[in-house]
Amino acid sequence: xxxxxxxxxxxxxxxxxxxxxxxxxxxxxxxxxxxxxxxxxxxxxxxxxxxxxxxxxxxxxxxxxxxxxxxxxxxxxxxxxxxxxxxxxxxxxxxxxxxxxxxxxxxxxxxxxxxxxxxxxxxxxxxxxxxxxxxxxxxxxxxxxxxxxxxxxxxxxxxxxxxxxxxxxxxxxxxxxxxxxxxxxxxxxxxxxxxxxxxxxxxxxxxxxxxxxxxxxxxxxxxxxxxxxxxxxxxxxxxxxxxxxxxxxxxxxxxxxxxxxxxxxxxxxxxxxxxxxxxxxxxxxxxxxxxxxxxxxxxxxxxxxxxxxxxxxxxxxxxxxxxxxxxxxxxxxxxxxxxxxxxxxxxxxxxxxxxxxxxxxxxxxxxxxxxxxxxxxxxxxxxxxxxxxxxxxxxxxxxxxxxxxxxxxxxxxxxxxxxxxxxxxxxxxxxxxxxxxxxxxxxxxxxxxxxxxxx
Amino acid sequence: xxxxxxxxxxxxxxxxxxxxxxxxxxxxxxxxxxxxxxxxxxxxxxxxxxxxxxxxxxxxxxxxxxxxxxxxxxxxxxxxxxxxxxxxxxxxxxxxxxxxxxxxxxxxxxxxxxxxxxxxxxxxxxxxxxxxxxxxxxxxxxxxxxxxxxxxxxxxxxxxxxxxxxxx
Numbered sequence: 001x002x003x004x005x006x007x008x009x010x011x012x013x014x015x016x017x018x019x020x021x022x023x024x025x026x027x028x029x030x031x032x033x034x035x036x037x038x039x040x041x042x043x044x045x046x047x048x049x050x051x052x053x054x055x056x057x058x059x060x061x062x063x064x065x066x067x068x069x070x071x072x073x074x075x076x077x078x079x080x081x082x083x084x085x086x087x088x089x090x091x092x093x094x095x096x097x098x099x100x101x102x103x104x105x106x107x108x109x110x111x112x113x114x115x116x117x118x119x120x121x122x123x124x125x126x127x128x129x130x131x132x133x134x135x136x137x138x139x140x141x142x143x144x145x146x147x148x149x150x151x152x153x154x155x156x157x158x159x160x161x162x163x164x165x166x167x168x169x170x171x172x173x174x175x176x177x178x179x180x181x182x183x184x185x186x187x188x189x190x191x192x193x194x195x196x197x198x199x200x201x202x203x204x205x206x207x208x209x210x211x212x213x214x215x216x217x218x219x220x221x222x223x224x225x226x227x228x229x230x231x232x233x234x235x236x237x238x239x240x241x242x243x244x245x246x247x248x249x250x251x252x253x254x255x256x257x258x259x260x261x262x263x264x265x266x267x268x269x270x271x272x273x274x275x276x277x278x279x280x281x282x283x284x285x286x287x288x289x290x291x292x293x294x295x296x297x298x299x300x301x302x303x304x305x306x307x308x309x310x311x312x313x314x315x316x317x318x319x320x321x322x323x324x325x326x327x328x329x330x331x332x333x334x335x336x337x338x339x340x341x342x343x344x345x346x347x348x349x350x351x352x353x354x355x356x357x358x359x360x361x362x363x364x365x366x367x368x369x370x371x372x373x374x375x376x377x378x379x380x381x382x383x384x385x386x387x388x389x390x391x392x393x394x395x396x397x398x399x400x401x402x403x404x405x406x407x408x409x410x411x412x413x414x415x416x417x418x419x420x421x422x423x424x425x426x427x428x429x430x431x432x433x434x435x436x437x438x439x440x441x442x443x444x445x446x447x448x449x450x451x452x453x454x455x
Numbered sequence: 456x457x458x459x460x461x462x463x464x465x466x467x468x469x470x471x472x473x474x475x476x477x478x479x480x481x482x483x484x485x486x487x488x489x490x491x492x493x494x495x496x497x498x499x500x501x502x503x504x505x506x507x508x509x510x511x512x513x514x515x516x517x518x519x520x521x522x523x524x525x526x527x528x529x530x531x532x533x534x535x536x537x538x539x540x541x542x543x544x545x546x547x548x549x550x551x552x553x554x555x556x557x558x559x560x561x562x563x564x565x566x567x568x569x570x571x572x573x574x575x576x577x578x579x580x581x582x583x584x585x586x587x588x589x590x591x592x593x594x595x596x597x598x599x600x601x602x603x604x605x606x607x608x609x610x611x612x613x614x615x616x617x618x619x620x621x622x623x
Contacts, residue, residue, distance in 0.1 A: 074551045083586050093550055093586045118555050121534035123502045123515045126552060147551045148506040151587030166581035173510030173606070217513070236520035237469060243517070253608060254510050288459045451508045 003314045005401050005417040006040065006050035008058050010086055015058055020390070020401070030060070039065040046314045046422045057084035057153075072146045072454075075099055083154055104142045106132035111139065114436065118147045125450035129439070136435040141428040148454035156414040161187055161384055161404065164411060169256050172418060172452030177203075177210040178395030180259035182402035182416070185391035190384040190406060198375035200334065202263050205371040206246075206255055207393070208364040212278075213242045214396035215357040215364075218447045222354055223289065225441040226298040231289060238281055245274060261379040268372055275369045282361055299351035303430040303442030306348055313426035317398015317419045319446050322356045323348035329394035338370040339363070350445040384409065395419060397449060418452030469521040497529040498620070501539035501563065505556050505592070506549035510606040511573040515543070523609045530616055536562040541619075544596075545572040545606075547582060548589040560596060568599040570619055573606050580605055599623065 002022040008015050014029040017037055030037055039062050040047035051062045052071035059082040062068070070077070076095040082088065105113055111134050118126035126147040132140040152171060156164045161183070168183050169176045181203060188195055195203075220235030243253050249266070250258030289295065305315070310323035320327055324346040331342060343359035345352035390403045398419030405412040423446060431442050504512055515532070518525040525531070533539050536559040548556065560569070569592075574580035576592040584590075592598060600622055602615030 076554065077550070088586075090586050091584055095554075118552070119503055119536075119559055123512050123532055125504050125507075125509055125512060126555065147555070148504075148546070148549055149551055149587050150506055150547055150549055150582060151585035152582075154587075155583050155585045167583075170508045170510075170581065170605075173508040173513060176508075176510075217516075233521055236517070237522065240517060240520050240522050254513075254606070256510075256605070284458065284462060449509065451506075454506075 002311075003040070003044040003046055004399075005403070005415070006047055006054070007403075007415050007417075008054045008060055008084075009405065009413045009415075010058065010084070015060055017054070017060070018403075020403075035060040036063050037061070038063055041065060041067075044314055045312065046425045049421065049425055056082065058082050059085070069102065072149050074146065075101055083151060088154075101144070103130045103144070104140065105130070106139045108134075110134060127450050131436060131439075133436060136437065138431050138434060138436055138439070141431060141439075143424050143427055145424065145450060146454045148451050150455065152455045153414050153416075156411050158410050160410060161190065161406065164414070166257075169259075171416065171455065172449045173254050174214050174449060175210070175395040175397060175400065175418070175452060177206050177255045177258060178393045178400050179402075179416075180255075181207060181393045182391045182400055184259055185393070186389045186402060186404050187381060187384065189389045189391070190387065191382040192385065193379075193382060196377050196379060198373055198377045199261065199263055199379060201338075201371040201373050202375075203259055204335070204338070205368050206249065206258055207395075208368045208371070209242060209246055209249070210255060211364050211396040212361055212368075213239050213246065214447075215361045216242060216282075218444065219285070219289075219354070219357055219361070221447075222299075222350065222441065222444050223295055225444050226295055228292070228295050231285075231295075234285055234288075238278065238285070241278065261381060263375050263377045265374055265376050266372065268374055271372055272369060275365055279362070279365050282358070282365065286358055296351060298438075298441065299354055300347075300349060302350045302434055302438050303445060304347070304349045304433070305426060305430045307346070309426065309429050310348065313429070314422050315398075315426050316422055317394070318353055318356055318360075318396075319423045319426065320398065321345065322352040327399075329392050329399050335367070339367050350441055353445040397447065397452075398423065416452075416455065418449055418455075420448035420450070420453040423448050424453060470524045470527070497531065498541060498616070499531060499533045499539045500541045500543050501536045501559065502532055502543045502545070503536075503556055503559050505544060505546035505552040505576065506588070507546035507573065507575055507606075511545035511575075514606045514609050514612060515572075517609045518612060523613065525613065528613070536560070537564065539563050540567065542567070542569045543572050544569055544576050544592055544598075546590075547575045547578075547580075548592050548595065550587050550589060553589050553595070556596070568619070568623065569596055570600045570602060570615070571598050572602050572612070572615075573604060575605075577601055577603070579603070 004020040006019045008017050015035050017028045019026045048067055054060045056070050056072045075098050078096040114131040114133055117128040128144040130142045131138055169180050171179050216235050216239040220232035223231035246255050247253045305323045307324040310320055310325055322345045326344055328342050330340050341363050343356050345356045386406050388405050393400045401417040403415040502515055571592055576590055578591040600619040604611050
């Protein structure tokens, strides 16, 4: 049973721990005076971050866990401060005395540590990677994040769902449409309304366009990290073309504010022409790139995640599908009717993730063509009713999960689990047979979000 | 491979906005005397993300795609603050990133400047001040210039950089 998320919320006298599995949900209550729970990490290694976060957020103690280090709170974070507790209302924090973080390290004759980050050499988001090296070979890697933690869960409490939207669409710039779709589904659940088919199509079109942009960017950056810059020039041109289309359709290059309950007419002919041209360009890119042996020499067998490990670590999205797990939130009747074909690879290496992205771009373009429709439906949203709501969306990285509790019309608890949150935890097992020079390549082939992970 | 070269020749040069070349030539001439020693004819930027949504970074990456090709103007992104004239700061200055931003700034050789990029470091994005956010950046660091936008488009970033060069 796949673990999707594990999080806590504060009730009047207790904390409620919610564990969401594929097709099942478990609730457990613990007393606020002695909030002690047992770890799930023995069955699900990906529970570790969820549980460490729960301790930082609420002070819940995970009794039998082997990793009691803070996760979100870093060296200078004040001790015994749990910001998600309702009583915590401070707007600023005072830096506490520096308490060093103890990294997981392998020691031994000739083994040395390489610390990378949080600020990296390229134009990338901040995060820390701690390598234990035997010469060039990576023995171990610890991924440490949450430098970008903006306190979004707390920030959204007490707002209405409508007021929360500008923040939700800016949680992770690369996945903005996906975040907005999760928000949309929660709005619809709360207003007890169904989305007209034409709006469903428009939103699905934008989600696939976002996927095309993100995948094309990666299809350029992955070869670039193997020293093949020409691919970046080619693919970044295509990504820019797609981003400009996003601007035409949503008046924003990243689609911020793009998901609304109003449809606007699209000129079908130029749009179909655009899709046809892009399909042609992607095919040209594919024929060219598949024929460069020195590139595939770097891609094949690099950063392998076996099917068994991919299951064990509850991975999702591109990473999971490249390791042979057939899982995609788009596997629904609606998508299947519009030409969805689940891409999947079995290699689990950089090559598999690269080929999977290519296949998905082609499928997304084909679906976009099927989603096109001339329509100007508008929809009025009724009053939102209180309750607990959950939604899922397949972002360009993988399955996105959002849960919102609404009480008296306002957000009581906001939870979001970016696909990156689980996939980051599987990164270190991908690189145990590789050299450190392969790390950027492996990292880019997964292309996980830091902002969505850190919240 | 032959297909690729055929296509390459057919496509030609895609770079847009040649007016930037002209503007830059003018500015270069204008400020040549003052920055000759400081910049040696080119401007090195260290991008630091202090807690953004990654859209500003994506737009900075887009600056090197064939349409914008920023490096033709002699402006380029460097891998270390020690190589940089300018820090391009995006994001909300999160509590966790603040000490690292200071660190990067300390490592930059004098003379140095900071340009803030996007609404976040100016605290104008829809995010609200919370315990985890230290923005606006100007409360903590000397900011010379601000490039607004959420995120600013690549063209706006280039124009913002030119505006900065006019300022100093």
